[in-house]
Amino acid sequence: MKRPSTLLAVAVVLVVALWCSLVLGPGDVQHGDVAAVLLGREVPPLARALVWDLRLPRSLLAVTIGAALGLAGAITQGLFRNPLAEPGVLGVSSGAAMAGAIGLAAGLDASGPWVIAGLACLGAIAVLLVLMLWARADARLSTLILCGVALASVCGAITTLVLSVGIERWEIGMKVVRWLMGSFDGRSWVHLSVGATALGLGGALAAWLRQDLDALQLGPATASSLGVDLRRTWRVGITTVGLLAGICTALTGVIGFVGLVVPHIARGLVGTGHSRLLPAAALIGAALMLLVDLLTRSVGAVALPPGVITILLGTPVFLVVLSRMRAEVA
Amino acid sequence: MRFAGLVIGLLAVSGCPRPSAETPTTVRIASVTIDSDATLWALGEPVRGNVVAVSALVDDARYSPITNTWPASIPRVKGTSESLLALQPSVVFLAEWSDPAGRALLEQSNIEVVVLSGYGGFEDYRARVRSIAKAVDATPRGDAVIEAFDVSLRAARSNAGAGLSIVSYANGNVAAAGTTFADEAEAAGFVNLPSREGLEGHPGVSLEQLVAWQPAAIVIPCESDCAQTEAAFARRPGVEATPAAKQGRIIAIEGPLLFATGPRMVEVTRALTQRIEEAPR
Secondary structure: OOOHHHHHHHHHHHHHHHHHHHHOOOOOOOHHHHHHHHOOOOOOHHHHHHHHHHHHHHHHHHHHHHHHHHHHHHHHHHHHOOOOOOOOOOOHHHHHHHHHHHHHHOOHHHHOHHHHHHHHHHHHHHHHHHHHHHHHHOOOHHHHHHHHHHHHHHHHHHHHHHHHHHOOOHHHHHHHHHHHHOOOOOOOHHHHHHHHHHHHHHHHHHHHHHHHHHHHOOOHHHHHHOOOOHHHHHHHHHHHHHHHHHHHHHHHOOOOOHHHHHHHHHHHHHOOOHHHHHHHHHHHHHHHHHHHHHHHHHOOOOOOOHHHHHHHHHHHHHHHHHHHHHHHHO | OHHHHHHHHHHHHOOOOOOOOOOOOOOOEEEOOHHHHHHHHHOOOOOHHHEEEEEOOOOOOOOOOOOOOOOOOOOEEOOOHHHHHHOOOOEEEEEOOOOHHHHHHHHHOOOEEEEEOOOOOHHHHHHHHHHHHHHOOOHHHHHHHHHHHHHHHHHHOOOOOOOOEEEEEEOOEEOOEOOHHHHHHHHOOOEEHHHHOOOEOOOEOOHHHHHHHOOOEEEEEEOOOHHHHHHHHHOOOOHHHOHHHHOOOEEEEEHHHHOOOOOOHHHHHHHHHHHHHHOOO
16 A cells, blocks of 8 residues: 555545534534434434434435445446546446436336436446447547547437426426436435445445456456456446446436546555555545535535536546546657 | 429428518517416406417416416417517517527517516516506506405415414525515515525525524425325425424425416415414414
8 A cells, every 4th residue: 555644544534524514504503412413312303403314314425425436436447447437427427317317207206216226327337338338349548438428418418308398397397407416415314325225235346346357457358368257347347337326326416527536546545456446446535525515515505516516626637637648648 | 403393392382371571560469478478368358369379388287377268279389489470479578588589589570579577576576567568558457457466465465474484495495585485475474584594586505404494384395295295395304303394384385386476476375374374383
């Protein structure tokens, strides 16, 4: 491990940010109230409602989503052997958003949060499968990115079509737009249980994949000669990324660039080995997303969608990585 | 040649109405908003007889207060400049959010465009009725429509809310000062909490903020099963700790009525009064 102290610092930031997220916000909630709620002691009903029912599940969900997106990004980059691969850039999030929007417009959300989550996963996996078909034939960066852009455009167009039909029914249009914008507001323990389950499953699959992903960095032929079952690795990888990106999009809307930025930071701290890279990406993603949520809650009265902040942060990183790659090629 | 023949052939068989060179001599009114549809109907004859188009949503019960009132022979238009121009209107009523390019095109065609603006409450409604009536030369009838509205409003006014705090919460937004709900709630004797907090319009507010306000009543929109919507909202984490949920004052009102900007605003005031009188003290 290159810089364990930095990783420890990230963990400390995560814990401090988590505490701040429980104390800060509307209503008169003191540090003692938060401690009492967490220790199960008697507190005023309002403090309990704010801390236990609203802030804690919201903050833990932000942690879960950040970890899941960081993990999904690291797996995607490992699978495609490409530092620019990320669920958002490759159109995976757009596929999830499209499927979720169709489900919402059809009123399927009334059947429970799992329905939209499942649809979003299917949308994400469908996009990944198309990408994989392209990447097999020609894994060049330009092909991959262009294919991702094209798929994101198609998914975006279908989402717009859903919206344009839904606009005839104002309340449905608003529901879809609100969901697409993304938010952690009002998320409950039920949402957290969905996210945590997906993260647990995704994390287990990622741990199982880690050595195969390491071998894949040497090239598919070498990995195959080392005994890696490429077909199985890709299948499991696609399912894992689809599950993580799909559930994240279903729960909080499209949050782009976390899967791009976080693995780069993690690689700088722990190196390229996936045994360390994957947990480091999850930890950094969790801290970053919690800080983003704190920021969106603190900037005035306007409720900022978290996806806006991550794109504003991620775009410069994307451009820096792209220019570095161009310089390397030159 | 073949292409020219095709174009001529298409034009010959086309049933599309083409603008005539003649200038219409009578007043031809086109309404593209539900609000003006309803007001024009309320203005009675001879205004109704001069209407050549009403909005596409006029018969949609979810939004329109006057479904199946306008004769089916009057075209329903979606507001595109092309469909409007084909009807050769002399006056067109548009909403302030209508496409500026389409509006400019109508104005360039020497059509009087009346842009209806201000959807913030009772006084805005009165102003829009005056504006519509003036444009169709029916000012006295417009005054009568306003008087009828004021009579029903006076009858609906009450102090049932008794100064209790109330919030209208829909899709993460609240209705603050300068909204129809602020007037409706005040007319039923409530204090609109977001207005008291200094907010204006329909700002986004977190669920956490809503709970921290501890409103005595919360109004939400519903689609069909309003009782189920109320029960589901009252059970939401955090909300169940509000006085509104504890004292059975989560009030679901059908979305189209809750967001109505015309004479149906009085119905919201009546509904609030009725519900607060029914709620356990």
